Amino acid sequence: MAGLAEIARAAGVSVSTVSRVLNRRAGVNDETRQRVLTVLAEMPYTPRGLGALQRTGVIGLLVPELSNPVFPAFAEALETRASRLGYASLLCNTRSASMREEEYVRMLLARGVEGMVFVSPEIANTGGEDVHGYYAKLLSDGVRMVFVNGGAPALDVPDIAVDEQLAGYLATRHLIELGHTRVGFVSGPARSLPSRLKRAGWAAALEEAGVRVDPAWVAHAPFGAEGGAEAAARLLDAPRARPTAVICSSDHMALGVLREAHRRGVSVPRDLSVVGFDDIPVASYCAPALTTLAQPIDEMARAALDELSLRLDPDGRDAPTGNYSRVFRPRLVVRESTAPPS
Amino acid sequence: MAGLAEIARAAGVSVSTVSRVLNRRAGVNDETRQRVLTVLAEMPYTPRGLGALQRTGVIGLLVPELSNPVFPAFAEALETRASRLGYASLLCNTRSASMREEEYVRMLLARGVEGMVFVSPEIANTGGEDVHGYYAKLLSDGVRMVFVNGGAPALDVPDIAVDEQLAGYLATRHLIELGHTRVGFVSGPARSLPSRLKRAGWAAALEEAGVRVDPAWVAHAPFGAEGGAEAAARLLDAPRARPTAVICSSDHMALGVLREAHRRGVSVPRDLSVVGFDDIPVASYCAPALTTLAQPIDEMARAALDELSLRLDPDGRDAPTGNYSRVFRPRLVVRESTAPPS
DNA sequence: CACTGTGTTGCAAGGTTTTGCAAATCAGTT
DNA sequence: AACTGATTTGCAAAACCTTGCAACACAGTG
Incomplete structure (x- = not known):
């Protein structure tokens, strides 16, 4: 991972300036600061001391919102499973925030998150923007991730989904x-x-x-x-x-x-x-x-976390390559809201 | 905040050893590693490079669980308000995890979280353990925090609560x-x-x-x-x-x-x-x-975040001292589940 | 045009963290 | 008891980040 010097070279400034930007010191021109920040976003910088934060067993859970109760339900199921595997989770609500999912992910990575689970990610919206390329970039940056109901067959990311x-x-x-x-x-x-x-x-x-x-x-x-x-x-x-x-x-x-x-x-x-x-x-x-x-929320959560932990475990680097996805069958639960037409 | 040298002195080892422990390098005796980690837990260490993570406008939101829908509701209201003030939030579910709230808080702090909102914190349980002392310690460590429905009148922490x-x-x-x-x-x-x-x-x-x-x-x-x-x-x-x-x-x-x-x-x-x-x-x-x-969830969220941001803002250091708490009146909403006795 | 003040930047010194290396320790073996 | 090899530890050098300071640029003013 890049050090200060590399960032500085790429931005065409001295290391001191980069240092000042990172530490939010005064005395840096707004334009210069912006240039440095741009470079920083592209070649993410991990402070040396951050070794201390690496491999601490923290994962990120990204859900689009919390008002639909499925998402808290998924979050809780994922967290429960994560904690059983020894991971602590940070939950992020990507829609309510001013940031877009992308920035949120960068922020989490800068905080030493080891891997992430995207529940109903933006890629499941077949909108115009190039979210596809964005996830591909994360992947090539070595970010470990898993989708839940992601619907992205072309990406080399496991997708745990209902049919x-x-x-x-x-x-x-x-x-x-x-x-x-x-x-x-x-x-x-x-x-x-x-x-x-x-x-x-x-x-x-x-x-x-x-x-x-x-x-x-x-x-x-x-x-x-x-x-x-x-x-x-x-x-x-x-x-x-x-x-x-x-x-x-x-x-x-x-x-x-x-x-x-x-x-x-x-x-x-x-x-x-x-x-x-x-x-x-x-x-x-x-x-x-x-x-x-x-x-089947619990089973899906279990599958998602097993999949992720396989990718996090330094040993199991061999096993899971390819677009390993699991599709779960939904189960019909008949209650009172359906009846023959009158 | 302590540097490597201080940690090393407290643990009775050299700085190199502390460095090795922090970076999970091999070649440290388990016993020694444990000793260092213990010291580290007591005088939390923030890597220098973390300046990069400081003041990034990230706050932690701690809720006890997600299955009761009030908590997602509070979380969403808090996040919305936070993002309006320019903060990104990390949500933590303290009960579902294997960690206790205390460890979670340390973990967040190590990740450069600037402040936190505790919703229905453990201190609201008048159990036997000394949670009181634990919050007092956080406070004296300079952690900026706010309670929502905290019920801790003795602590110098703002408490935004319903009556x-x-x-x-x-x-x-x-x-x-x-x-x-x-x-x-x-x-x-x-x-x-x-x-x-x-x-x-x-x-x-x-x-x-x-x-x-x-x-x-x-x-x-x-x-x-x-x-x-x-x-x-x-x-x-x-x-x-x-x-x-x-x-x-x-x-x-x-x-x-x-x-x-x-x-x-x-x-x-x-x-x-x-x-x-x-x-x-x-x-x-x-x-x-x-x-x-x-x-009044939205109003409470607003009050909690205003209170917190006052404490985070380096300017407003003067204003809010003392146990500034706000008590909100609950509002009766009559629907169909009450009627005169038959 | 010179002077002054403000703001921005790089240099280099100083401080902190990492790492190569050698010394020390310890268990097992001859 | 001496030897061997593995492991652990501290030292010191190297790498890295921060910061004071001086240089530079630029605009406004006399």
Whole structure:
């Protein structure tokens, strides 16, 4: 890893200046400081004394947010497993912060974090930016990482994921078996890969049952209960052929659907069946209790951490190369929010 | 802060040996290594190069767990506020880890965290151990910190808290006004200070109404939905004079009460009124929607971070000395889980 | 145009940490 | 008891980072 001198050379300044920037001393021109910081971001600098922080068994857990209860659930499961393996975890909420995920990761690395688990990382959004290249760069910098529900088959990173397409399929199947044919999809944003996969499963199940899929049955909205309510409102307002059932991208969105249905006097499950996804703890407490597809959170957490610790262990350097990914089957949990159409 | 030389002197070895221990080099006797590590734990060492990590605007947020949704809610509110003030946050779950809170704090400090917010810290448990002394030591080491619902009036640390006693009082009052007289208390562990304060408010409200308080009306159980169910079971099994209403230490426990009531066919609110505490997001989704006392989470987060940033800001060193604490009033939110006794 | 003050930078001295090396220690063997 | 080899430790030199200081640049002012 680079020393002060190298950084200085790359930035075209003396080591003293670099030192001053690092220590936030006054007396450095803003422009110069910026130049040094840029170089610093590219060839990350680890102070000598940081040897003291290396290999202390600290890992980073990155989740996009905490308001959807799946993420605290994942975080807790991952932490429990991590601590059993002797690692302490630092949890980072990448969306609430002013920093983007990338900066957060740099910050963690500068703090001597040995490896990281990305839960639903940005790469799962098939947006325009080159997040792919960013993860590839981290990887080539030797950062040890694991994805959970990452959806990045092209990267040489293990991905521990539920089969989202199967989830969409099973949810829709369940509704079809109950007798529904007009099944709506309360979906997250269009660029979210998990939502697209669920949609594929949903469409496959409907077509298999001989139902012509109507694109108007898909309502995109931001993740979260608010988004769910908003999407539900749009679907329930559909002039002709309004759905008798909906599947949702997440339980969290499903809660919003329940609320909106309640607000409009649409009775669940009599007038509308609802299937969630995740099986968050709340799902069994809400009214009506939510039929949902459970992610095997504990098993996934276990797999993710085993995978990571293999990569951290200096011995096991040989074993895991290649895109070793595990796909878990979601499990249908039938509760009270689904019933035959009236 | 101590340098290598001082550590070496204290451990009775040469600086080289300390250096070797810190960098995990081979060639140090296990016994010697242990001695050095012990000294290191007592006079924490910050590498020089860590200047690079100092004042990077990273703060630590310590919460006891994540399964009770108040804690993710607090975490998110704190993070949002922190990022607005230019700080990045590291979230730590102190209970799920193998480390105790103390070790976690040391770990964070070694990572150049500037300050920390303790949410419901261990000091709020009036257990036997000398946690008090531990926080005092952190304080005298110059660690900047703030408590949220800390309950440690003797320490020179700002404490941003809800008035727990008032919460217990208002909850009980509400039930008394509805006509209840036999009001149970589903309480967290006896050593939890917040639970004791709520109990005091509960007792005060009952006595004020001329009701003789029966100690059998208090059921202690571990925090969480399981604990709530367990405590509810005990109260509902009470042979004579079983309560017509209960207040709970948290919404999370209240969810357990709802579940247990449902399991036994006890209808809420017809046969049993339930008041929670916290107003977690789920409270409005569960069945029946929970009457509860809301903590003003956003305002508290704001206050906690303003308080902390005052202490971090090198300028404002003058202003905040003394045990500056803010007590927030909980707000009664009436939903569907309370009604007059039948 | 010179003078002054302010701000920025590199040099070199000084302090701290790392590491090569040799001395010391210890257990097992002859 | 002496020898051997492995391990551990401190010394001192080397590498590295920090900081005081002087040099330089630049703008404003008399």
